[in-house]
Amino acid sequence: MDSFLASIGQHLFVIFGLIACASAAVMIFSRSAVHSVLAFLFAMLCVSVCYFAQQAEFLGVAQLLVYAGGIVVLFLFVVMLVELSKFKEGGIFQAQAKVAIPLVLAAFGLFAFFFRQALFAAPAKDxxxxxxxxxxxxxxxxxxxxxxxxxxxxxxxxxxxxxxxxxxxxxxxxxxxxxxxxx
Amino acid sequence: MASPNAVLLISFLLFSIGIAGVLIRRNALVILMCIELMLNAANLNFVSMARHSGTVGGHSIALLVMGYAAAEVAVGLALVVALYRKRETIKVDDINLLKG
Structure with a gap:
């Protein structure tokens, strides 16, 4: 059990990075703008955990203060100001989504192909x-x-x-x- | 404490989700959030590479980028509010005054 927890502690960056990516995906695919803002908040919290995992304590706290404390609140206020209920009808995606999503996936696939080695290995030494x-x-x-x-x-x-x-x-x-x- | 490849992969994944959001969404607010996401992906890279090279330069840049992101989001949200006042919409498809 202890070794399991230790191995989780070593891979905190990867785990929370993937959670951040998942909540970012929720952010761009959710229909309601408030849900998008909340998923954005969650992604920012996960990124701050990644900072902590990289021994950047100051930046992690700054991320919490700036994003969770400032920017998300600003976004929520603007969502409240612009009455998004009017825009519910119609699609949330633009026409070029059919082209854009495969292109982005292809770019990520290419990148992952070149950097595919050692996803869970070799922590920094110093x-x-x-x-x-x-x-x-x-x-x-x-x-x-x-x-x-x-x-x-x-x-x-x-x-x-x-x-x-x-x-x-x-x-x-x-x-x-x-x-x-x-x- | 992750390998450089893991860091690059995760931050590029986050960045490409941000690019996809900017390209496909209609709502200007969500587009702004996606831009923030891309800045965060770059920051993640800076911090992790600082950890790897063992210097604090990346931390300094990441802190500065955070400040620039705050300035950018303030102006962007003000633009969205101004746009909503003038045109009663924040769908980027409806904003085609420069189309000619």
Whole structure:
């Protein structure tokens, strides 16, 4: 039993990744938009478990906060605002679905053919590391958030600052776009 | 702790489900969700490859991508709401003003 649990623990990434894929499929094939949003939430939770399984604790928590806490709520509010009950009649799929689905399946099949080996094998050996001049004696594997912050603010400072400007622009843009027009 | 092939396969599966959703769905909201799904698939790859190469660079990029995804979804949802106000629909088939 213990060895069974241990082997499950080693394959958490694969298991939850496949659950995320299944709920993503539920998301694109469900007729009701609310069901789609809930399946999206479930997929995001599974992706966050995958992050935890890859020893990215900080990113896993950030994923939970940003997606489950922010984006899904935003989607639910918009679903409520746009009265989807009007669109129930008619198909949910566009005309090109007959072409698109086989193409995507073929692409995945090709990809899987080239990367088919070793689906359940060979875990990575080393924990995370940082260049010595950045880490400064920090135990990187045990302090994930500190390690990510050192990596972010030493190597990725410019993208980070650009991101803050982009978020501001998006904030203003969203308000301008969604504001009711004065008649 | 999964092999690189497993990571690539799963994230490509997630990505292709996202592409399929963008291509086949009519509802603009679901299309936005599929775009988020594709960004997440890429993030999954970044994180797992960071684990494999043993560096935290991938974590930094994934965090930045998460921020960009939040900005994108805010603007996208505002566009959907504006579209619904103007045209009373969010089906992408009905939005053909540029068709000529």
């Amino acid at each position: 924990a995370l590391t940082l260049p010595a001049e950045i880490s400064g004696g920090l135990d990187v594997a045990a302090n994930n958030a500190q390690a990510v912050s050192r990596g972010l603010f030493s190597g990725w400072l410019l993208p980070f600052e650009i991101l803050s400007v982009i978020l501001l622009v998006a904030l203003v843009g969203a308000i301008v776009l969604a504001k009711a027009e004065r008649a």
